Every structure is written in structure tokens, then in C-alpha cells.
Amino acid sequence: xxxQRKAAAPFLRRVLTSxxxxxxxxxxxxxxxxxxxxxxxxxxxxxxxGYSARAEADETAAAAAIAALSRRVxxxxxxxxxxxxxxxxxxxxxxxxxxxxALEAAEAIAADPDTxxxxxxxxxxxxxxxxxxxxxxxxxxxxxxxxxAPARGVLVSDDVRRALRGPLAERLADRGLARLDKxxxxxxxxxxxxxxxxxxxxxxxxxxxxxxVLAALLLVALLAAAATTWMLRARLWPDTDRxxxxxxxxFKVAGADPQTRVMADGLAEEITGVLSSNxxxxxxxxxxxxxxxxxAAGAAAATPxxxxxxxxxxxxxxxxxERDGPTLQVRVRLTNPDTRVTLWSETFSGQADDPAGLQTExxxxxxxxxxxxxxxxxxxxxxxxxxxxxxxxxxxILLSFGSGAxxxxxxxxxxxxxxxxxxxxxxxxxxxxxxxxxKAPRDQREPFRREVRDQAAQALKLDPTDGEAYLALNYAAxxxxxxxxxEGYLQRGLALEPGFAxxxxxxxxxxxxxxxxxxxxxxxxxxLAANALHPGxxxxxxxxxxxxxxxxxxxxxxxxxxxxxxxxxxDGARLALVMVYGPPADARALLARSRAHAYxxxxxxxxxxxxxxxxxxxxxxxxxxxxxxMIMALAGAPSDGALHRSDAxxxxxxxxxxxxxxxxxxxxxxxxxxxxxxxxxxxxxxxxRADPRFWPLAAQLRLLxxxxxxxxxxxxxxxxxxxxxxxxxxxxxx
Numbered sequence: 001x002x003x004q005r006k007a008a009a010p011f012l013r014r015v016l017t018s019x020x021x022x023x024x025x026x027x028x029x030x031x032x033x034x035x036x037x038x039x040x041x042x043x044x045x046x047x048x049x050g051y052s053a054r055a056e057a058d059e060t061a062a063a064a065a066i067a068a069l070s071r072r073v074x075x076x077x078x079x080x081x082x083x084x085x086x087x088x089x090x091x092x093x094x095x096x097x098x099x100x101x102a103l104e105a106a107e108a109i110a111a112d113p114d115t116x117x118x119x120x121x122x123x124x125x126x127x128x129x130x131x132x133x134x135x136x137x138x139x140x141x142x143x144x145x146x147x148x149a150p151a152r153g154v155l156v157s158d159d160v161r162r163a164l165r166g167p168l169a170e171r172l173a174d175r176g177l178a179r180l181d182k183x184x185x186x187x188x189x190x191x192x193x194x195x196x197x198x199x200x201x202x203x204x205x206x207x208x209x210x211x212x213v214l215a216a217l218l219l220v221a222l223l224a225a226a227a228t229t230w231m232l233r234a235r236l237w238p239d240t241d242r243x244x245x246x247x248x249x250x251f252k253v254a255g256a257d258p259q260t261r262v263m264a265d266g267l268a269e270e271i272t273g274v275l276s277s278n279x280x281x282x283x284x285x286x287x288x289x290x291x292x293x294x295x296a297a298g299a300a301a302a303t304p305x306x307x308x309x310x311x312x313x314x315x316x317x318x319x320x321x322e323r324d325g326p327t328l329q330v331r332v333r334l335t336n337p338d339t340r341v342t343l344w345s346e347t348f349s350g351q352a353d354d355p356a357g358l359q360t361e362x363x364x365x366x367x368x369x370x371x372x373x374x375x376x377x378x379x380x381x382x383x384x385x386x387x388x389x390x391x392x393x394x395x396x397i398l399l400s401f402g403s404g405a406x407x408x409x410x411x412x413x414x415x416x417x418x419x420x421x422x423x424x425x426x427x428x429x430x431x432x433x434x435x436x437x438x439k440a441p442r443d444q445r446e447p448f449r450r451e452v453r454d455q456a457a458q459a460l461k462l463d464p465t466d467g468e469a470y471l472a473l474n475y476a477a478x479x480x481x482x483x484x485x486x487e488g489y490l491q492r493g494l495a496l497e498p499g500f501a502x503x504x505x506x507x508x509x510x511x512x513x514x515x516x517x518x519x520x521x522x523x524x525x526x527x528l529a530a531n532a533l534h535p536g537x538x539x540x541x542x543x544x545x546x547x548x549x550x551x552x553x554x555x556x557x558x559x560x561x562x563x564x565x566x567x568x569x570x571d572g573a574r575l576a577l578v579m580v581y582g583p584p585a586d587a588r589a590l591l592a593r594s595r596a597h598a599y600x601x602x603x604x605x606x607x608x609x610x611x612x613x614x615x616x617x618x619x620x621x622x623x624x625x626x627x628x629x630m631i632m633a634l635a636g637a638p639s640d641g642a643l644h645r646s647d648a649x650x651x652x653x654x655x656x657x658x659x660x661x662x663x664x665x666x667x668x669x670x671x672x673x674x675x676x677x678x679x680x681x682x683x684x685x686x687x688x689r690a691d692p693r694f695w696p697l698a699a700q701l702r703l704l705x706x707x708x709x710x711x712x713x714x715x716x717x718x719x720x721x722x723x724x725x726x727x728x729x730x731x732x733x734x
Contacts, residue, residue, distance in 0.1 A: 045120045316334070391415045391418075429451075437452065503527075535561060604641050
């Protein structure tokens with residue numbers, strides 16, 4: 001539930017509490033020690049999508065709608081055996097003793113044709129207060145899931161899904177993993193849909209239940225303890241096939257340095273944590289005897305792992321950490337335990353006195369290598385030999401970390417030549433070619449664009465569920481401003497693979513660029529849940545938070561990014577975010593710290609931000625002009641000390657220099673990717689949106705055509721009426 005909403009005003013609280021007999025009731029069985037009582041409960045979190053805009057437009061009508069919704073919520077709770085234990089503005093929290101009752105009530109409430117309600121459902125532990133209110137982790141998770149739900153939609157956690165049986169369970173559609181807002185946690189979420197599975201499936205259920213009962217009785221008769229262990233494991237991980245497992249061995253340490261030991265233990269823990277959060281099963285295994293290092297990354301090579309040490313897993317990840325004076329060196333490799341062949345290996349080096357960045361880089365690439373290997377197995381890559389698998393992993397890592405699309409294409413061409421029936425090889429090759437399209441000279445792009453179409457078509461022919469093919473088609477659409485075409489590709493890909501990280505990341509950028517920052521935030525949360533260590537996804541998450549006005553959380557996210565990936569670009573990105581969104585005192589303190597630990601070439605950037613802060617404080621026209629000139633000089637410059645053109649537009653708005661801001665935005669999209677239209681909808685650019693030049697700019701960027709044809713107007717249009725409405729402004733613009 002969004003506690004910062006204006007809807008939590010005293011006026012609305014009076015409306016809610018005035019409903020006869022509809023207040024939160026204390027529990028009858030809590031006794032005098034209610035504050036200490038804990039119990040398992042199914043929590044339903046409810047709120048109204050877009051309520052703030054409604055309230056600003058017509059507070060009386062909005063209050064009446066909430067009063068009617070309150071009666072509906074209380075009636076649904078009573079009908080399905082639950083209760084309302086908390087209300088705040090347009091939000092309601094409900095408790096149910098059963099998951100079926102909770103889900104049926106949530107569906108009934110969300111079906112309100114007059115009010116766009118969204119609901120989140122979670123089964124978890126709660127704590128009961130003396131007043132009958134509920135607190136605790138279970139309540140928080142339900143509220144975070146609700147925030148991800150669409151209007152008139154119901155999302156549930158995996159805990160709810162596992163506890164549910166019958167027709168409702170058949171209607172839950174997997175929506176992938178989601179990183180919960182303000183919580184260091186990811187959960188798999190499911191949407192309650194209207195689609196029923198095949199009737200034949202339902203007809204088979206009685207027979208299946210009979211077999212399960214017989215099997216359970218037999219297991220109990222043979223060995224009760226073993227049966228209990230098996231059922232618990234099956235409940236937590238329904239798919240325990242060996243191909244879904246990776247063994248993460250303890251990292252070896254050379255020498256007795258305690259800091260090196262901490263680094264090694266931290267690496268194994270971080271890798272295991274990320275893999276487990278993405279439902280990739282990790283198993284413990286003892287390290288094998290000393291082995292000769294494998295081949296370089298991308299080339300399979302035999303290693304003398306003994307068969308006795310082979311774990312029950314598809315892949316084995318292992319490594320070593322060694323300190324050489326001020327330098328830490330980490331070697332990591334992924335092997336096939338059946339053939340004892342190295343599928344991927346890499347050596348990393350970093351400063352021993354600041355291991356955070358090194359640890360994140362190693363963990364990010366290692367988890368990516370595992371993810372790509374498991375993805376290949378999941379998508380029919382069992383037929384890949386070790387050489388093709390090694391090339392597939394290396395090619396995808398090159399794409400993931402921007403090391404070179406040309407190199408990745410060369411590697412992936414070997415994959416499709418060696419395994420022509422492997423769909424994921426073709427779609428990965430299509431992605432590589434699509435990235436070449438974006439960087440190649442314009443007169444050399446068409447051959448690569450044809451290759452994208454051919455490889456994507458081949459991937460979908462081999463596997464119609466391959467969403468990555470649509471990611472490639474989105475990249476190669478021909479123009480960043482082909483909004484409808486690109487959105488169609490991304491939506492089709494997400495319909496096939498809703499948890500695919502890079503589809504969600506790209507869709508988040510597109511949603512932000514067309515003026516829907518709240519939807520963009522939900523999309524990047526889903527993308528980050530599946531790729532938690534990727535620096536680009538973490539940056540998008542921080543900027544998405546800032547664009548919806550949640551600066552405090554954005555600052556935490558960008559600080560975490562800068563700690564985990566200490567690079568010139570992350571320091572520059574953090575500076576820009578804090579300068580344009582943060583309070584002046586916060587900005588000055590960060591600038592001083594950045595100056596004290598400056599990267600090479602950052603001097604002009606620091607000087608420009610210092611002039612920017614000085615001009616905003618003094619409001620002196622001459623100082624504003626000087627600061628604007630310094631920012632313009634850095635906008636889009638190809639160096640670590642440059643400013644992204646979108647950040648420069650934000651800064652110029654805060655300096656009152658709209659002429660230069662419109663001039664920068666008017667350059668449109670470029671091949672070097674230094675501009676994103678999402679800057680036009682952020683809080684600092686409100687002056688641009690109020691300027692008559694905004695609408696011709698929107699037309700130039702083809703945004704106006706997209707808004708008109710799709711009917712999806714930007715978030716800032718909510719509540720605007722009459723001549724001030726976006727539709728009226730658009731009608732006046734050619």
C-alpha cells in the first residue's frame with residue numbers, strides 16, 4: 001500500500017469510518033497477550049489504481065466512490081469468512097483463514113466495474129496487536145505485491161499458489177519473479193486469470209489424486225521420515241530434475257590472509273543467494289581434488305575432476321581467491337560434471353583494500369554463466385555438446401556486459417552451425433545482430449537487419465515460446481521512436497516469457513519514454529528480480545524510483561549500485577541523480593566526496609555541478625547562465641566526465657534555461673544512446689511540459705502519434721480537463 005498517497009486525508013478517514021458496522025473488529029480469541037501472538041494468515045491488500053488523480057479532479061466524487069468500495073470490501077470479507085483489519089484512504093487490508101476465501105474475495109472486489117481496484121494476496125506469518133490490527137512480514141509482502149498489480153488485477157505470491165487447490169489454482173498464470181519494493185526480497189508472483197486449463201486436465205485429476213494417495217501410503221509404510229522429507233522438498237521445489245541444479249563449491253583460498261577468506265566466503269554466498277532467489281536450485285558439494293585449470297573462456301577443455309566427486313547437478317561452479325600484495329585475483333569456472341569439461345572460465349583482478357566491486361563483478365558474471373547454461377538446458381539444449389554450450393555461454397556473456405556484439409555474433413554463429421536445431425542459439429544470434437544494427441553506419445545496417453529477421457524467424461519456427469526472438473526484433477526495429485512496433489514486439493515476448501530479465505528491462509525503458517513511469521517501475525522490478533546484479537538494470541531501477549517522486553528510495557538504490565560497481569559511470573550517474581532530484585545539502589555533500597575520490601577526467605563534471613549548485617542557491621542570472629553553458633558543453637560528450645543528454649535537460653530545467661533544454665531534446669535519439677525521452681516526464685521538467693513547445697517536440701519524437709493511436713496517454717495527463725487536457729493540446733498540434 002502506498003502510504004504517501006494524498007488519499008489518507010482526515011476527510012476520507014471520516015468517510016470510511018462512517019460506514020455502519022464496517023470498522024476493523026478485534027479478534028475474539030486474542031486474550032490479554034495479543035501483542036505477542038503470532039499466527040499464519042492469508043492477507044489481501046487492496047487499493048485503487050490512479051486514485052490520486054481522481055481525488056485531485058473531484059474530491060467529493062472520489063470520496064463517494066471510496067465509501068461505496070468500502071461497503072463492497074467489507075461485504076466480500078464477511079461473505080468469504082474474513083475481516084478488514086486496517087483502512088487508510090483508498091487502501092484496505094483484509095485477513096482470511098483460508099487462501100480460497102481470500103482469493104475469491106479479492107476477485108469479487110477487483111471485479112468492481114466502477115472503481116479500478118488492484119489486489120495482492122500473500123500467505124505468511126503476522127503479529128496481532130491489542131486493537132486487532134496485524135503487523136509483520138506477511139502484511140508487508142501482500143502490500144508490495146499489490147503495488148505490482150494492474151488495475152482490476154489480482155496478483156498472488158508463490159506461497160498462496162502452493163497452498164491452493166481446485167479450479168482457482170488452475171487459473172493462476174506465472175508472471176515470473178518480482179523484486180519487492182523497499183525489501184531485499186524477490187518472490188514469484190502469479191496472476192488470477194479468467195482462462196481455464198483444458199477440460200481433459202481436470203478429468204485426469206481424480207486419477208492423479210488416487211495415485212498420490214496410494215504412493216503416500218506406501219511411503220509411510222516403508223519409511224515415514226523419508227516420506228516427510230520427500231514431500232517437503234516437492235512442495236518447495238516442484239521441479240527437482242537434475243538439469244535444474246548447479247553445485248556451487250566453496251571457493252579455495254591461497255594463503256592464510258583472513259580478508260581473502262572473507263572475500264571467498266562472500267563470493268560463494270552471494271552467488272548462491274542470487275541463484276536461489278531466481279529458483280535455480282543450488283546443491284552443496286565437496287571440492288574435488290586439485291585440478292589443472294581449464295581452458296580460456298569460450299573454449300571447452302577437459303579437467304581431471306574425479307567421478308567420485310561429481311555432484312548430482314547439471315553444472316559445477318567453483319573458483320579460487322588469491323592475494324598478491326595490494327591485488328586480489330579471482331579465478332572462477334563452470335564445468336560439466338559428467339564430462340569434466342570446463343564450459344566457461346574467467347580470471348578477475350581488483351584492489352584488495354576495496355573488494356566490493358570485484359566481488360560483484362565476479363558474482364554477476366558467474367551467475368549469468370550459470371543462468372545461460374541452465375536456460376540452454378531448459379530450452380532444449382540437452383543436445384548441445386560441450387563445445388557448443390561453451391560458445392553459447394560466452395556469446396551471451398559478451399552481450400550481457402556490452403563487451404562487443406561483433407565478437408558475440410562470431411561466437412554464436414559457431415553455436416547455430418554446430419547445433420542448428422537449438423532455438424535459443426538462433427535468438428541469441430538475432431540479438432547480437434540487432435545490437436550491431438544500432439552501432440553500424442547507417443548504410444551498412446540492412447544486411448544485419450535481414451539477419452535479425454531470419455534468425456528470429458528460425459528461432460520461433462523451432463520453438464514458438466522463445467521470447468528472446470522478439471527482444472531482437474525490438475532492438476532492430478529501425479528507429480527508437482517506432483513506439484508501437486517496439487511495444488508490440490516486447491509485449492509478445494513477455495507473453496511468452498514473463499520473467500525474462502532483458503525483455504522486462506527494455507519494456508521499462510520504453511514505458512518510461514512514452515510517459516508511463518509508474519508502469520515502467522513495475523516492469524524494471526520484475527527485470528531486476530531475475531537479474532539482480534546487472535548494473536544497467538540497477539541504474540534503471542534507481543532512475544525509475546526518482547521519476548515517480550520517490551527520491552529516498554532512489555538514493556538508496558543508486559548508492560548500492562555505486563558501491564557494488566565502483567566505476568566512473570556509476571559515480572557520474574549517482575552525481576546526476578542526486579543533483580537534479582535531491583536536496584541541495586545532500587548534493588553538496590556527495591559532490592565533496594566525489595571530488596575527494598575523483599576518477600580521471602571528472603574535473604570538468606565536478607566544476608559544472610558546483611556551478612549548478614551555486615547558481616540554484618544564489619539565483620543570480622549571470623551564474624545561472626555560466627552553469628548552463630558548462631552543462632551544455634558536457635552534454636553528450638564521449639568521455640567518463642560527460643553528462644547524459646537527458647540529465648543535462650533535467651539540470652537546465654532547474655536553472656530555468658528552457659531554450660537550451662528544448663534544443664538538446666530536439667536533437668532526438670542518436671546512435672550513441674545519450675538521450676531518453678523519460679526525462680521529459682520527471683518532476684524537474686515540469687516547466688517544459690507547461691511550455692507551448694512541448695507538444696511540437698512530442699510530435700517530432702513521434703510520441704504524439706503513439707498517444708493518439710494507442711489511447712495510452714502519459715501519466716501527467718491524469719486529471720487535466722478541458723482546454724488543458726492532453727487530448728485538446730494534441731488536437732492543436734500538427
